[in-house]
Amino acid sequence: MRKTVPLWVMLAVVLAAFLLTRLGGNRYIYFAGYFVLQYIVLATAWNVLGGYTGYVNFGTAAFFATGAYTALALILAFKATLPVQILAGGLTAGLLGLGIGYLTLRLRGVFFSIATLALSVVLQTVVSNWAYVGGGRGLSIIRPKAPELFAGHAEYLFVVMVLLAAGSVALAWWIENSWLGRGLAAIRDNEEAAECMGVPTLRLKLFATTASGFLMGVAGTPFPYYVTLVEPGSVFSLDYAVNSLAMPMIGGTTTWVGPVVGAILLGTAQQVATVTISSELNLLIVGIVLVAFVMLAPQGIVGLVQRLFHRRSR
Amino acid sequence: MVSLDLLLNAIVAGILLGGFYAAVSLGISVSFGLLDIVNIAHPAFVILGSYTAYAMNRFFDFDPLLTGLLFTPIFYALGEVVYRLYYMGFERKGEESLRGLVFFFGMLFIIEVALLLAYGVDYRMIEARYVGQSFHIGVVGIAFRLLLPCLVGLMVTVALHLFLSKTFYGRAIKAVSQDSQALRLMGVNPVKIKRIAFALSIATASLAGALLILIGPVEPSIGREYIGRVFAIVVLGGMGSISGTLAAAVILGVVESLTSTFSGPSWAPAVSFGILLVVLAVRPAGLFGR
Numbered sequence A: 001m002r003k004t005v006p007l008w009v010m011l012a013v014v015l016a017a018f019l020l021t022r023l024g025g026n027r028y029i030y031f032a033g034y035f036v037l038q039y040i041v042l043a044t045a046w047n048v049l050g051g052y053t054g055y056v057n058f059g060t061a062a063f064f065a066t067g068a069y070t071a072l073a074l075i076l077a078f079k080a081t082l083p084v085q086i087l088a089g090g091l092t093a094g095l096l097g098l099g100i101g102y103l104t105l106r107l108r109g110v111f112f113s114i115a116t117l118a119l120s121v122v123l124q125t126v127v128s129n130w131a132y133v134g135g136g137r138g139l140s141i142i143r144p145k146a147p148e149l150f151a152g153h154a155e156y157l158f159v160v161m162v163l164l165a166a167g168s169v170a171l172a173w174w175i176e177n178s179w180l181g182r183g184l185a186a187i188r189d190n191e192e193a194a195e196c197m198g199v200p201t202l203r204l205k206l207f208a209t210t211a212s213g214f215l216m217g218v219a220g221t222p223f224p225y226y227v228t229l230v231e232p233g234s235v236f237s238l239d240y241a242v243n244s245l246a247m248p249m250i251g252g253t254t255t256w257v258g259p260v261v262g263a264i265l266l267g268t269a270q271q272v273a274t275v276t277i278s279s280e281l282n283l284l285i286v287g288i289v290l291v292a293f294v295m296l297a298p299q300g301i302v303g304l305v306q307r308l309f310h311r312r313s314r
Numbered sequence B: 001m002v003s004l005d006l007l008l009n010a011i012v013a014g015i016l017l018g019g020f021y022a023a024v025s026l027g028i029s030v031s032f033g034l035l036d037i038v039n040i041a042h043p044a045f046v047i048l049g050s051y052t053a054y055a056m057n058r059f060f061d062f063d064p065l066l067t068g069l070l071f072t073p074i075f076y077a078l079g080e081v082v083y084r085l086y087y088m089g090f091e092r093k094g095e096e097s098l099r100g101l102v103f104f105f106g107m108l109f110i111i112e113v114a115l116l117l118a119y120g121v122d123y124r125m126i127e128a129r130y131v132g133q134s135f136h137i138g139v140v141g142i143a144f145r146l147l148l149p150c151l152v153g154l155m156v157t158v159a160l161h162l163f164l165s166k167t168f169y170g171r172a173i174k175a176v177s178q179d180s181q182a183l184r185l186m187g188v189n190p191v192k193i194k195r196i197a198f199a200l201s202i203a204t205a206s207l208a209g210a211l212l213i214l215i216g217p218v219e220p221s222i223g224r225e226y227i228g229r230v231f232a233i234v235v236l237g238g239m240g241s242i243s244g245t246l247a248a249a250v251i252l253g254v255v256e257s258l259t260s261t262f263s264g265p266s267w268a269p270a271v272s273f274g275i276l277l278v279v280l281a282v283r284p285a286g287l288f289g290r
Helices: A002-022 A027-053 A060-078 A082-104 A109-128 A153-177 A179-189 A191-196 A201-220 A223-227 A238-251 A257-276 A279-296 A300-313 B004-034 B042-060 B064-070 B072-091 B096-119 B144-166 B168-178 B180-185 B190-215 B220-236 B242-263 B265-282
Strands: B134-137 B140-143
Touching: A002 A153, A027 A060, A027 A153, A027 A179, A027 A201, A027 A238, A027 A257, A060 A082, A060 A109, A060 A201, A060 A223, A060 A238, A082 A109, A082 A153, A082 A201, A082 B265, A109 B096, A109 B220, A109 B265, A153 A179, A153 A201, A153 A223, A179 A191, A179 A201, A191 A201, A238 A257, A238 A279, A238 A300, A238 B096, A257 A279, A257 A300, A279 B072, A279 B096, B004 B042, B004 B140, B004 B144, B004 B168, B004 B190, B004 B220, B004 B242, B042 B064, B042 B072, B042 B096, B042 B190, B042 B220, B064 B072, B064 B190, B072 B096, B072 B190, B096 B220, B140 B144, B144 B168, B144 B190, B144 B242, B168 B180, B168 B190, B180 B190, B220 B242, B220 B265, B242 B265
Parallel strands: none
Antiparallel strands: B134 B140
């Protein structure tokens, strides 16, 4: 019974979001909401690998862009529908994760991190040289009409993103509470000991990299419809790497709650700050907050709250 | 049919480029290779060096190389501060792996965005008398723009090599990575040695930055292209071997130069990553590793 709980919660959230869009309201809310939700997916995806196993991925932008450019290529080639794009984008990014993981995860974790960091630069080089998807200058696309049920594109993409965010959080919840999660936690705590106890560490790590890459790719697939102008500079922006890592780090990395809390806080703050102060300055603030948290409060907000409650109950 | 002139020119340019890459990678070779501190922010410090050279040239008409040399003590001090923070926050608690990486990533991001706020996204360059000149040996043209950084890079490499193999502190730095316990028994504080070594690695970024802005225009995010390069060089060179770093830098320089000559400069950034992946998959100890 307990196993189906997240499924029902997920459906309820999506239904609520859909009903919300029927009420109308300012379209900017949905536009900004999409931004925050996209980061819930990215932060959750990062945490599946980074938080649960302790392997740091700096290449979020590369996986995100793999999703976005797969979607773009499918739109150009077959005028594929959004569900097809999401599935294909996710699978391609998942395969990319599997490949990178296979090459580097047998070594020390540092090498995986360095490889992901360099991966963004290389994929950006490849895409910038690929004229079909617009090369370095980018490409603008025309969106097809949104389905009848929705008032417009902002509402439609918002509900799609709610579905994706709820789905990835549910997946993270499931991983965390299954034997997979326990294996991953064992790797994080002491990989050698885990290996000796018979935990299939390499296979588990590959699973986590693939799942994490898949979700990051999924987050990127609706991007072409969201911005309509797809150019490498914005898709491969370092902001994705920093944010998707800062959000779980600030929220707390050991449970599925942390990335969600971090994404909502940082994502909303950035949306507000971009409107009120310059966007560079707010990125600078994200960087400083990240360093402060990683040094002073490594358990994140969730950890701080937990500690507070423990002290009270004593 | 490949033109021989073109080939020769590309190889010579690649070797010169390699000397410069060595200067950029030496810092990582010390911090990552010898101290096991994964300072992915090193290229950002190099860019900081470039902008220092740019600002000094712009406002006081200083020569970039002179600035690079004059600012090494300041970068050394900066390195000490960063190491103290790193030590207090992570190394002392034995949590350096995951959170240390994130710490340096945050530093990289802060430096990049701060430079962006101060100087904007435009490319900056320096006009010095010798930058535009070149001479010919046979069919091979040699530009001062590349020759000078290569020579300075070689000098820094030799100096660092001598320091590490001949002096007391240099040998202690090499020892700290192998057995810090034994070092402690010899009456040397390993933390102090690590601090000196790390500060030294950041100090090389000042000179490397000055060289970088001599070679070409610089903008704040250019450091990211160098992350793949420097780590490819350090891993290929066998982690912490100074001569290995130089050899690997020249190899990468030549391969990159050949790639940009024969398939276009826009492909050059992909080369280092290819090399890095192949080395990690085939021989993680590097060409000159133990």
